[in-house]
Amino acid sequence: MTLANEQNGSVVGPDERLKKVSTLTAILRRPELGAVAGLVLVTIFFFVTANPAMFTLAGVMNFMAPAAQLGILAIGAALLMIGGEFDLSIGSMVAFAGLVFGTALVVWQGPLSVAILVAIAFAVFIGITNAQLTMRTGLPSFIVTLAFLFILRGLTLVGLKWASGGATQLRGMKGAVAGSPLAPLFSGDAFPGLFTWLAEAGIIDTFPNGTPRVPGIPVEILWFVAIALLATWILLRTRFGNWIFASGGDPRAARKSGVPVARVKTTLFVVTALCATLVAILTVLDAGSTDARRGFQKEFEAIIAAVIGGCLLTGGYGSAIGAFFGSIVFGMVLIGLTYTSIDQDWYLVFLGGMLLTAVVFNNVIRKRVTGER
């Protein structure tokens, strides 16, 4: 393959060869390369080992739903990591936002719109708190948000017992939002009409009674895709995106060049908290209840997905679309193992292995791309 290329190149002439090398460099320069490669490998693996049901429409929706829930967090975490900070409190934030949202809905009997606004307000507050504490103290965000990992989880437990009268679970959300015009945005499946039509036309699988096996696209998948596209566009094409890379690459140099670093980082902490809140709203409405273990250890999975997506732990480099693919890899392995005869607990082994591979790979790529000496 390489030999053939080289021979072609020397026949066509030196300019042609230069061009080829530079397209290859351009591809190698993309931070999401590793995640795409990982996705291809995992897909091939399950094509070979798993029950073919995994790659039917229903099977795909099956692994895309958890991928989406993780991915929304991972994209927030990726933006923040590129901006040079960590947020270890996102998992606990999912639980805390679930408590706030659930309390507003069930205990205060507020309409869905108000409950969402209350949850957003809390997220903005927590995001700003994380950012201010990190920047005012000059401590690593790793430590500051580790504190909030415990604080928010504890507050959730205390709050749930208070709100539910002693239990660690709060129920009744499904009834509380029934009939709300906003509810379809955050729960259920989108495009049911289209899927019914596709079923009638015989394009997708149906149950014996004629209803489609997949009634629509779960809304969290649409959120996931939309957020990934938006985040990628912001990163690569906007001024704020340039500021994110700069703030993470070298905050002092960025500030000297006129980048409002503090504002950028504060915004990113708020975005991360908002992503956690969105996941909380989606999952709470899906289950109709919230509990204290929601989002448990999700901060680690989100950061791992971001790293698989090409984010450097040192900041200033990475991609949102990479985190998108990284999360799909997660969803595929988590659900895919149930389609195989492999023991599901291999999932954890895979998690660690994938993280190690990605970190090593990223380091090599970074050195190659940036000519770091």
Added chain:
Amino acid sequence: MSTSQTPLVEVRNLVKHFGSVIALNGVSMSVNRNEVLCLLGDNGAGKSTLINTLAGVHKPTSGDFLVEGQPRLFSGPRDALDAGIATVYQDLAMIPLMSVTRNFFMGREPVIGFGPFKRMNMDEADNVTRDEMHKIGIDVRDPQQAVGTLSGGERQCVAIARAVYFGAKVLILDEPTSALGVAQTSMVLKYINQVRAKGLGVIFITHNVRHAYAVGNRFTVLNRGKTLGTYAKNEIGIDELQNLMAGGKELQSLSEELGGTI
């Protein structure tokens, strides 16, 4: 040079402390339109601290800071840039992981589109970067390549081209030629002359007395955080300047010891 005009930038009795370290202890200097002010002094004299303060990176502990006659207190480098003061920092303020273009326009990105669809004009940014780098004598193969892949001198040229492009009133250069080859150094000195001729004020820090003498109109000498004095070019010879640059130390004997090579 006329002294009756309002200086573009002027500081009087500027003091800057870092905790218990006194970096500047009463510095006064000014730069006018159409003028190159050379800031001279030994290592640790406080030159970089002074220009960092002018550029909005540090807030002065005390003293007067006037921009075109008006007292100003910059809240950050962004303020200084908005006021038309662009700086080539000694550490260059470049980000190795980012592309040449993204570094060039960092903090000053050109945008097109309206409202939420406002986006960076990447094509224009690439073209400007390539042109400006070409003018300074560097042929950038690909403006999207990471700055980390450039040599030290090339990086310095990006920083200089960037400051020249964005400096509207005052251009500050902190040892900009320290990593440059002969050709690029001449180019930078030529640039300084051009920028001055356009009516800007230039503050130029260098350890090379011949470079300073070649482009400078006035020379302010710092020593241990204080101004030793300011001299117009017609008041001072190159040898005398050399001695002042070393903080007033007599270089003659040292020079003789080394066989007259410095």
